[in-house]
Amino acid sequence: MSQTVKTLISLRELILNGEIAPGERLLEVNLVDRLGVSRTPIRAALARLAEEGLLEKAPGSGYVVREFTVHDIRDSIEVRGTLEGMAARWAAERGISEPALNRIKACVAEIDALLSQTELSNDDIATYLELNEIFHQQLLGLSDSFVIERMLERIVALPFASPNAFVIATSEIGQSWKIFFVAQDQHRGIVNAIENREGLRAEYLAREHALLTLRVLKTALKNQSVLDQVPGAKLISNVAA
Amino acid sequence: MSQTVKTLISLRELILNGEIAPGERLLEVNLVDRLGVSRTPIRAALARLAEEGLLEKAPGSGYVVREFTVHDIRDSIEVRGTLEGMAARWAAERGISEPALNRIKACVAEIDALLSQTELSNDDIATYLELNEIFHQQLLGLSDSFVIERMLERIVALPFASPNAFVIATSEIGQSWKIFFVAQDQHRGIVNAIENREGLRAEYLAREHALLTLRVLKTALKNQSVLDQVPGAKLISNVAA
């Protein structure tokens, strides 16, 4: 893996874990010592992270780690839900290929299999996270729309906009399995609606699915001890929660 | 202005004007001669344009100018309309400041003044473009949402997703003034709805406004001689129009 990519990843991690605090000034030169690479890959990584919205450029005085508010989280999730809704509707209206349908159904089946166990271990939760991620990727892929894919790439880069954010946030308090079943029912509903070419219903369900995330996350946000475990949480100020 | 910015702008222009053809391979080294700057600002510009979606990275063999389809255009406009709709609804639901309201009303009034003339010159059309741009920027600014602003930044970067795309496309055939009045009525409606705190209505109207763009653009897309005048049109393949 190239230095550029490694630098990008480690910088992002440092920010999301709060090891670089919100409001902190990041200077290219300082990072040279801190990360052990030259300015060139650092410059690229900083530019990229600014694009993603994790940093803000302060001309002449470096980049500043952005602090997110609960408003930003709410907005991100609502936007993601809306976009996923459009993706689902377009998939339904425009029709999808047999193989694509089978792929996403297989994904749903895998989650079903996982959830049919009597008890869920930490590993199972990790597996769920992966499968959920895959499901959501496939869902947006179904729309076969370049524009939707680019938009979603962007929104998912923001902390807590990822479809997994709520799972991460709740897995710590041992309640995630309840949510898994609700979420999985919604997954099934969305796929059904797409298969039956009910565009509006698919859109509605996908939005509702995102709102579930929002609801769970709102609860989680009140529990600071939970959030302390979660990547990105350090970036969030509870201004006007 | 820095070389980086100049390089970015001129490269983008070259691409949108079709002087660099879709599918063409862009290599950093070649561009050094072509643009007269070193690889460093070129690298930055290429990375940025790839982010924007105008280029695709082909590792080991440069960047390739992306070719857009009519599907991409349709999707872009629909996504923009949806996002502007959310922005309008949020502005209505969350309330906006008196000064902000006055600013956007002043903008509407300026367009009114412009349209009240008996005849519109080319300069007037240019002025309309500016004012329209400002209106749409203010509209999204009303939502006071970091997330919305970032998303819209991104979508507007795609060719023909700009709120002005339809005006540009029709101004050549001398019919734009008709559209101006329709659009301006919609502008007024959106602002009214926000002022009256009718969130859902504001959202609906903003979406409709985007659909106007789509309708006009569809007509324009059939007229190749019009499109030849329009920046970005060269990037669009009429696959399955």
Next chain:
DNA sequence: TTGCTTATTTGTGTATACATGCACAAAGGA
């Protein structure tokens, strides 16, 4: 001819030196 292997070319990753320009502080004037 086709497929494989290797040599060569070509393109990008990376480091670093130098140029430019911005921020901030200190000094001078109103």
Next chain:
DNA sequence: TCCTTTGTGCATGTATACACAAATAAGCAA
């Protein structure tokens, strides 16, 4: 006292050299 101005240092912009990796072409064998 406050505003303006100018200087100095610091941060980024830019160019370029080198190293590596990947693509392409050439040569050989089956």
